[in-house]
Amino acid sequence: MNKVASEIVTHRGISSHRIQAMVLRYWYLLMSSWPRLLELIYWPVLQIITWGFLQNYISQTSGFFARAGGSLIGAVILWDILFRGQLGFSISFLEEMWARNIGNLMMSPLKPIEFLISLMVMSLIRLAIGVIPMTLLALFFFDFNFFAIGLPLIAFFCNLIFTSWSLGIFVSGLVLRNGLGAESIVWTMMFGLMPLACVYYPVAVLPAWLQWIAWMLPPTYVFEGMRALLIDHTFRSDLMVWSLGINAVLFIASFATFLALLRSAKRVGSLLGGGE
Amino acid sequence: MVDSEAVPAQSPAAGPQGPAAIEVAHLIKLYKTTRAVDDISFRIARGSVTGLLGGNGAGKTTTIAMIMGLVLPTSGHVQVLGHAMPEQSAEVLGRMNFESPYVDMPTRLTVRQNLTIFGRLYAVRNLAERIEQLASDLDLKDFLDRANGKLSAGQKTRVALAKALINRPELLLLDEPTASLDPDTADWVRQHLQDYRRTHDATILLASHNMLEVERLCDRVIIMKRGRIEDDDSPDQIMARYNRTTLEDVFLDVARGRVAEGAP
Numbered sequence: 422m423n424k425v426a427s428e429i430v431t432h433r434g435i436s437s438h439r440i441q442a443m444v445l446r447y448w449y450l451l452m453s454s455w456p457r458l459l460e461l462i463y464w465p466v467l468q469i470i471t472w473g474f475l476q477n478y479i480s481q482t483s484g485f486f487a488r489a490g491g492s493l494i495g496a497v498i499l500w501d502i503l504f505r506g507q508l509g510f511s512i513s514f515l516e517e518m519w520a521r522n523i524g525n526l527m528m529s530p531l532k533p534i535e536f537l538i539s540l541m542v543m544s545l546i547r548l549a550i551g552v553i554p555m556t557l558l559a560l561f562f563f564d565f566n567f568f569a570i571g572l573p574l575i576a577f578f579c580n581l582i583f584t585s586w587s588l589g590i591f592v593s594g595l596v597l598r599n600g601l602g603a604e605s606i607v608w609t610m611m612f613g614l615m616p617l618a619c620v621y622y623p624v625a626v627l628p629a630w631l632q633w634i635a636w637m638l639p640p641t642y643v644f645e646g647m648r649a650l651l652i653d654h655t656f657r658s659d660l661m662v663w664s665l666g667i668n669a670v671l672f673i674a675s676f677a678t679f680l681a682l683l684r685s686a687k688r689v690g691s692l693l694g695g696g697e
Numbered sequence: 698m699v700d701s702e703a704v705p706a707q708s709p710a711a712g713p714q715g716p717a718a719i720e721v722a723h724l725i726k727l728y729k730t731t732r733a734v735d736d737i738s739f740r741i742a743r744g745s746v747t748g749l750l751g752g753n754g755a756g757k758t759t760t761i762a763m764i765m766g767l768v769l770p771t772s773g774h775v776q777v778l779g780h781a782m783p784e785q786s787a788e789v790l791g792r793m794n795f796e797s798p799y800v801d802m803p804t805r806l807t808v809r810q811n812l813t814i815f816g817r818l819y820a821v822r823n824l825a826e827r828i829e830q831l832a833s834d835l836d837l838k839d840f841l842d843r844a845n846g847k848l849s850a851g852q853k854t855r856v857a858l859a860k861a862l863i864n865r866p867e868l869l870l871l872d873e874p875t876a877s878l879d880p881d882t883a884d885w886v887r888q889h890l891q892d893y894r895r896t897h898d899a900t901i902l903l904a905s906h907n908m909l910e911v912e913r914l915c916d917r918v919i920i921m922k923r924g925r926i927e928d929d930d931s932p933d934q935i936m937a938r939y940n941r942t943t944l945e946d947v948f949l950d951v952a953r954g955r956v957a958e959g960a961p
Contacts, residue, residue, distance in 0.1 A: 436820075438817060438820060439817070439818055439820075441817065442814050442817030442818050443814075443818075445813070445814060445817070446803070446806070446810075446814040449805075449806050449810045449814075450803065450805055450806065453805045453806065453844070454805060516803070520801060520802070520803040520804060521799075521800050521801040522800065522801060522802060522803055523800070524767060524797065524799060524800035525800050525802065525815070525860070526818075527766075527767055528765050528766070528767060528790065528794075528795055529790060529815065529818045529819060530787070530790045530791040530818060530819060530820070531818050532787070684769070687766075687767060687768055687769045687783070688768075688769045689728070690728065690759070690762065690767075690768045692762075692767045692768070693758070693762055693767060693768070693797070693799040693800070
């Protein structure tokens with residue numbers, strides 16, 4: 422037994438090596454499957470081509486959009502950061518459910534917070550694989566340099582990715598608790614946010630009572646901020662601060678909900694198996 | 698019904714059979730109105746091999762899952778290697794491991810990749826060497842770089858066993874460790890478990906339907922039925938009590954409600 426004890430390194434707190442192990446697990450998976458890699462690039466490319474041509478067409482026929490300097494393409498790319506960020510997080514989680522590996526992980530020294538951090542890292546990796554080709558296409562085919570947004574892009578990106586992680590954590594908890602029968606929520610939840618986050622139009626378009634709800638969502642501030650930057654050439658830092666504040670609340674709430682759902686999953690015994 | 702009240706009343710750290718690896722006291726698990734586990738108590742000494750016997754729905758898997766912390770008890774207490782579960786699970790999860798037919802390993806990853814991931818999760822030192830050693834011990838070398846999903850049932854079981862042994866656990870929980878294996882492979886796995894227990898002074902708790910397996914491996918047998926402990930003793934004592942020559946006959950007696958003279 423002493424021999425055994427000496428072999429084991431006991432770790433308290435968050436362990437980077439366990440997070441690295443999980444990231445390595447998802448990396449192995451991604452590299453072992455070309456359809457998974459292709460899927461990461463396929464939809465973003467289709468999106469940018471469709472919306473790029475639409476932007477070109479509208480610019481030629483509408484003076485406003487000609488002045489708006491790629492606000493549609495910008496919105497498409499930022500929306501994809503939000504949407505793919507959540508999918509990147511949730512799909513890595515679903516891989517564990519599909520593989521019936523959750524029991525192995527929960528029984529290992531891996532802590533829930535380490536598991537979630539590894540999913541966040543994977544969402545960034547998957548996002549980079551999908552969105553970087555998208556931005557290059559926008560630059561070379563539609564003359565829109567996404568990176569020319571400059572420093573505000575960091576604020577936009579951080580706020581969107583925080584929201585995507587919060588939603589990813591929440592839906593992962595739902596799937597953990599309710600099994601793969603709840604999988605469809607992973608694919609559809611973000612689309613429920615789309616009309617209220619005002620991705621392609623200003624908040625002012627919404628009825629007054631819906632505007633109140635829209636301003637409760639962190640991405641709304643980002644898309645408004647993007648339009649202010651591209652149309653009015655003004656960086657609205659106040660919008661970014663509001664977005665960050667709401668994101669902080671959302672992130673804490675989603676993590677607490679995940680832990681509650683994990684506990685509930687242990688209560689009903691859904692960690693063994695992980696089927697429907 | 699065995700009165701196992703006296704067992705957990707012993708000192709939490711030590712008893713006549715040495716320090717405890719597992720202590721379970723008045724454990725109850727309700728799934729809505731179903732009593733999956735109904736007020737069971739037992740204590741398992743370190744270095745022992747204990748079999749949980751019982752038919753389908755007897756509560757074996759739920760009991761093991763509660764010991765592992767994967768299922769929360771409705772009431773009662775579990776201590777593993779001296780720590781309360783699941784509250785202090787972080788203290789012990791690195792010192793134990795398990796194998797169960799209710800979980801799989803990722804199918805697209807190779808055997809080596811899977812063992813690497815779990816080895817890292819368990820912070821195993823000299824991991825590459827450990828994987829080579831397990832591959833040699835469990836005869837995995839021929840398919841170490843093959844995807845887990847492309848292995849036969851027997852090969853997958855050996856890989857799952859390698860994962861369960863990767864951190865040289867002090868406590869090994871096994872749920873049907875030889876299910877779906879041919880007799881030769883099953884015998885081979887049993888031999889390996891015996892060797893592991895002997896060389897590492899490990900504690901093993903296994904749930905099984907295979908009576909020969911339990912007779913061969915276990916120092917002690919806990920028979921469960923409808924969530925309760927029906928009997929708890931060494932295989933020889935239990936067979937003597939039921940006046941039977943095999944555990945299979947005892948199992949059938951218990952399952953069919955036939956209680957021999959002297960049986961509890």
